[in-house]
Amino acid sequence: MxxxxxxxxxxxxxxxxxxxxxxxxxxxxxxxxxxxxFSSYCYYDITEIDGVNTNELYNAVQLYLSSSASIIGTCLSLTRGLNSSTITFGLSNNDRLVDTYNGATVEWNCQSKTIPNVFLAIAA
The missing domain is CATH 1.20.890 (cAMP-dependent Protein Kinase, Chain A)
Incomplete structure (x- = not known):
């Protein structure tokens, strides 16, 4: 060896x-x-904020994950909207969970990307 x-x-x-x-x-x-x-996997990136607007697809995924009773995660993120009585939960940063949708196994990953600070220099 x-x-x-x-x-x-x-x-x-x-x-x-x-x-x-x-x-x-x-x-x-x-x-x-x-x-x-040759891979059988397909990856989709759903961003929370699309430019300056909130991505509605991200909110729909959040609602789907919150409504699924079969989800068992290690660390879940709980949120409640302003003037709302319902609590929704989703994945915390860098957490993943496996779900089954119409017989297909789906793996959900939550990855947080930090945006670098942008400073504007104004010349006088």
Whole structure:
């Protein structure tokens, strides 16, 4: 096993010296695209805010997740709208849950992306 690891380390260092990082990056990107072409998964990104407006699809997903009785999550986010008596729950940041919809298994992920602060410089 140790000799196989030594051969692997030698080949890896040889490949890193022969092929430039750009070529390695391009070949890995091509390899991942090739694998994704044969993948049976489909990914959708539903943002909470679309530009300056609230995304209605995000709210619909939030309501769907809140109305499903079969959801068991590790950490759920509870919300209640202004002047509303109903409490809705959804996923917390970086949490996931598996749901079944019409016989298909759906995995919901909540990922928070921070927007960098933008400063405007006004010249006088």
């Amino acid at each position: 140790a000799s196989m690891m030594g051969v692997w380390a030698f080949c890896q260092s040889l490949l890193q010296t022969v092929f430039p990082p750009e070529l390695r990056f391009a070949s890995l990107k091509f390899f991942y695209r090739l694998l994704n072409w």
